[in-house]
Amino acid sequence: MYLAGRTPWDSGISPPELHEFVQTHPAGRALDLGCGTGTNAIFLAQQGWRVVAIDFAIKAITAARQKAKRAGAQIDFRIGDVVSAANGGPYDLILDLGCFHGLDAAKRAAYATNVKRLLSPQGTFLLYAHFKLPNRISTTGIDIQDLTIFLPELQLQQRRDGIDTARPSPSAWLTYCFAGKKFG
Numbered sequence: 514m515y516l517a518g519r520t521p522w523d524s525g526i527s528p529p530e531l532h533e534f535v536q537t538h539p540a541g542r543a544l545d546l547g548c549g550t551g552t553n554a555i556f557l558a559q560q561g562w563r564v565v566a567i568d569f570a571i572k573a574i575t576a577a578r579q580k581a582k583r584a585g586a587q588i589d590f591r592i593g594d595v596v597s598a599a600n601g602g603p604y605d606l607i608l609d610l611g612c613f614h615g616l617d618a619a620k621r622a623a624y625a626t627n628v629k630r631l632l633s634p635q636g637t638f639l640l641y642a643h644f645k646l647p648n649r650i651s652t653t654g655i656d657i658q659d660l661t662i663f664l665p666e667l668q669l670q671q672r673r674d675g676i677d678t679a680r681p682s683p684s685a686w687l688t689y690c691f692a693g694k695k696f697g
């Protein structure tokens with residue numbers, strides 16, 4: 514879709530949920546999975562975060578690097594697969610704004626293992642995902658049981674449901690922390 518220039522998910526604006534997060538958490542190390550053209554990685558870097566951002570789309574990473582340079586933001590952009598990439602760590606924040614729900618079931622297990630391995634013990638995993646609509650065939654989106662893949666190590670601390678008007682489909686912001694840690 515990047516090649517065709519059709520990227521309705523790339524609004525160029527960081528969501529209010531991410532703004533709220535950075536207002537209540539000290540800057541640290543962040544990993545942006547499926548970073549696209551870098552909007553959220555740049556926002557985090559401007560707030561003092563040290564950011565690694567990864568996407569498999571070369572065109573998206575090229576655009577992200579250009580945007581970051583114009584913004585004066587220092588970000589380690591990497592071309593790679595969010596499922597198998599060894600991205601260092603640990604990270605205080607792992608952000609996924611719409612990547613997990615696009616993976617097939619086989620890749621989701623490896624993705625979850627990677628997130629649990631890369632997240633620091635006191636870290637937060639922020640996940641924005643679309644849910645499948647009942648009785649509709651879709652190649653993307655998750656069911657509620659797909660989220661159990663992060664258990665038992667990661668526990669859901671907060672869920673904010675909404676509707677993504679670009680699709681339209683039900684969506685949610687999900688905040689995970691390691692079991693025993695409280696969000697906030």
